[in-house]
Amino acid sequence: MKKSCRTGYALVVGLVVGVMLSVSVAVYADRENGAQNALPVEDLQRFTEVYMRIKRNYVTEVDGKELLDNAIQGMLSGLDPHSAYLDEQDFEDMQVGTSGEFGGLGIEVGMEDGFVKVIAPIDGTPASKAGIQAGDLIIRLDGESVQGMTLSDAVSKMRGEKGSDITLTIVREGEDQPKEITLTRDRIQVQSVRSEILEDGYGYLRISNFQQRTARDVVRAVEELKEEGDLRGLVLDLRNNPGGILNGAVGVSDAFLEEGLIVYTEGRLEDSQFRYQASPGDVLGGAPMVVLVNRGSASASEIVAGALQDHKRAVVMGQNTFGKGSVQTILPLTENTGIKLTTARYFTPDGRNIEEEGVAPDIRLENLTVTRAEGEDERDAQARMQRELQGEDVPEDDDDNGESLAERDYGLSEALNLLKGLNIYSQR
Structure with missing residues (x-):
């Protein structure tokens, strides 16, 4: 176990050092051009320490790749409601989202105060037919709180096989109590x-x-x-x-x-x-x-x-x-992942x-x-x-x-x- 921790620590240190060296080159080039950028070395060291403490002390063993993916997601979601990390599924969904045909409930959503906010239901979809309205806050999906979920996690949970049901708990402006609405997923074909x-x-x-x-x-x-x-x-x-x-x-x-x-x-x-x-x-x-x-x-x-x-x-x-x-802007990281x-x-x-x-x-x-x-x-x-x-x-x-x-x-x-x-x- 100790050997495993030491190996993990060495890998993370190697990763961080590699990042630091790469960024240092960029920072040096920027300074040559008059830019005033500084590499946050102490913060990177703090990140490494947090990573290793989670690996050593968390109640269950956590995969290192999952931790790094979560760190990237958090870094992007903290910028604004629209920036996000795109894993393989998200990256694929980006390709079909503008084609006019896709699966799900037919809701355009964003994040607000940790909840999923409905921007608008799409015409003729299960969401519009069930009376989902712009401005609704989705607080639970099939009874599970959306707090702590990323937007991509929530969207993935709302997707599913055609004909399957999902219950949304929503809070609506002007109404005292949350309400539950059950929707049946369908193949969404949008007539623009x-x-x-x-x-x-x-x-x-x-x-x-x-x-x-x-x-x-x-x-x-x-x-x-x-x-x-x-x-x-x-x-x-x-x-x-x-x-x-x-x-x-x-x-x-x-x-x-x-x-x-x-x-x-x-x-x-x-x-x-x-x-x-x-x-x-x-x-x-x-x-x-x-x-x-x-x-x-x-x-x-x-x-x-x-x-x-x-x-x-x-x-x-x-x-x-x-x-x-x-x-x-979609910036590819690998062939199947990227950042928005x-x-x-x-x-x-x-x-x-x-x-x-x-x-x-x-x-x-x-x-x-x-x-x-x-x-x-x-x-x-x-x-x-x-x-x-x-x-x-x-x-x-x-x-x-x-x-x-x-x-x-x-x-x-x-x-x-x-x-x-x-x-x-x-x-x-």
Whole structure:
């Protein structure tokens, strides 16, 4: 046992010394270039001491690789809610996360105060159908507390075979007691873009998340709406859209802008600084636009809303958005692992940094309380609301006398009325 400890100690010392030598070379080079960096030798020694005490004294034997992985995870998670260590499973999930098809519950999540926070449920998924809402805090998964879990641990636990169940215990703002919601996992196939005519001359475009093909699909959808008649206005619905691919957001913004800056990023490294400009051509031909947002609108959604708002191309209506204004870069460590590191923050054309603050709407709409129909429990009421927000077909007994989507959706109804007013004003 003593020999094993000595061997382990020698390995760790060798590892730390190797790291110290490697970093020393980099530090020396930096100093030659005028940078003021210092290698934290005492802290590395402290790390080695903690490692060896755990190996010698912890109640059960701990694998050294597991300890080092945990140390890396802690180092990254302490930076911000978006930086993370990607093990082999996480690295694989990154590859499929933007393809539009993946397994699980259909929730975009982050970490807040040690709990899993729902950024937004994805349209048409088990989470949205069960009434999960943006801002919900998940405190237990199948009865197990999420405190102490990393975000990747929690996400992995929520994944599973199609048809299997998991019970989420959530805390919701405005409610006194936690509530349990059981969801059945499914294969998630995300339809990024959906459109329809609300009334003669007025179109509706829903983007549920931003994928590689989203900008192309948006242009196609608008062209199809125009084929149905003179398009005098458009509602762009970004509610509960958790974001996605940056290029998708840039492409969607460009589709409605004739010129000018869409978004720019700033970071310490030169290659993390970008400026994205709009190219000539507005697919709507200048027709009025209203963008619907809520606190589930995050990241790429905020880029689009901020760009159209700053250029006065659209009126933004709803609630303050989520406030994720940072760029994460995937830096490979090995062939199958890496780190996701925040390397830049993005800014709207007018220079607004929306990290944590979000995009403030031009016209605020308060959240509405869902009224239960006779004999309907709260979960069914929430599910009905989600179906209506997403424009899905509702069962005949849930349909309010054949009302249109705009008539069932208060926010959309207000946006449509505003569009009509903008159209009248522009004609004058």
